[in-house]
Amino acid sequence: ETGVTQTPRHLVMGMTNKKSLKCEQHLGHNAMYWYKQSAKKPLELMFVYSLEERVENNSVPSRFSPECPNSSHLFLHLHTLQPEDSALYLCASSWWGTVPGTDTQYFGPGTRLTVL
Amino acid sequence: KNQVEQSPQSLIILEGKNCTLQCNYTVSPFSNLRWYKQDTGRGPVSLTIMTFSENTKSNRRYTATLDADTKQSSLHITASQLSDSASYICVVSSGTYKYIFGTGTRLKVLA
Numbered sequence: 001e002t003g004v005t006q007t008p009r010h011l012v013m014g015m016t017n018k019k020s021l022k023c024e025q026h027l028g029h030n031a032m033y034w035y036k037q038s039a040k041k042p043l044e045l046m047f048v049y050s051l052e053e054r055v056e057n058n059s060v061p062s063r064f065s066p067e068c069p070n071s072s073h074l075f076l077h078l079h080t081l082q083p084e085d086s087a088l089y090l091c092a093s094s095w096w097g098t099v100p101g102t103d104t105q106y107f108g109p110g111t112r113l114t115v116l
Numbered sequence: 117k118n119q120v121e122q123s124p125q126s127l128i129i130l131e132g133k134n135c136t137l138q139c140n141y142t143v144s145p146f147s148n149l150r151w152y153k154q155d156t157g158r159g160p161v162s163l164t165i166m167t168f169s170e171n172t173k174s175n176r177r178y179t180a181t182l183d184a185d186t187k188q189s190s191l192h193i194t195a196s197q198l199s200d201s202a203s204y205i206c207v208v209s210s211g212t213y214k215y216i217f218g219t220g221t222r223l224k225v226l227a
Contacts, residue, residue, distance in 0.1 A: 031213070042217035042219050043215075050213070055213060090159050096212070105160075105215070106162075107159025109159050110157075110158070
């Protein structure tokens with residue numbers, strides 16, 4: 001799967017560290033997403049960027065800071081995280097247009113984050 | 117409240133057998149419904165997408181059904197293979213950037 005890549009694949013950080021997750025899509029899509037996936041919970045949408053503008057922010061704590069410098073790249077900057085933030089962070093991209101059903105999301109492999 | 121519920125939570129079957137996974141939703145407005153397969157350590161991959169007017173859609177050994185009246189969908193897997201072991205997630209789209217995810221069914225196929 002090379003359509004959507006994420007780095008790093010695994011990350012262990014302390015509560016006082018600052019780190020960034022990176023996502024890159026090679027599909028020519030115009031929307032990108034960050035999701036949090038915790039055990040036995042549905043995927044939680046964190047942020048949506050469309051045409052590099054943030055269009056959704058689902059009450060995410062400010063210790064998570066997204067950045068979308070262009071339509072192919074998406075970052076999630078992390079600082080002063082809590083142990084309960086440990087989860088799989090998934091990036092996705094899609095084409096958002098006027099044709100129904102064309103907004104299939106393509107996911108990256110995720111970053112497994114552990115906060116100590 | 118928009119919600120997607122899946123059952124069973126987990127399922128173990130023998131290789132070669134068939135199985136059916138269920139998805140019930142209370143989402144409004146409804147745009148479309150997708151089934152995703154998520155292998156361990158990987159991101160979800162779309163299997164099928166169904167719009168309001170579609171009742172059945174097949175993708176190789178996967179057949180999805182949709183009953184928009186009862187707000188139920190099912191995913192039937194025929195002649196299961198070891199590689200079918202994964203989590204299967206039902207997702208309902210409800211407008212622009214609105215995706216409601218189920219918690220998934222974890223399927224284990226044994227040799």
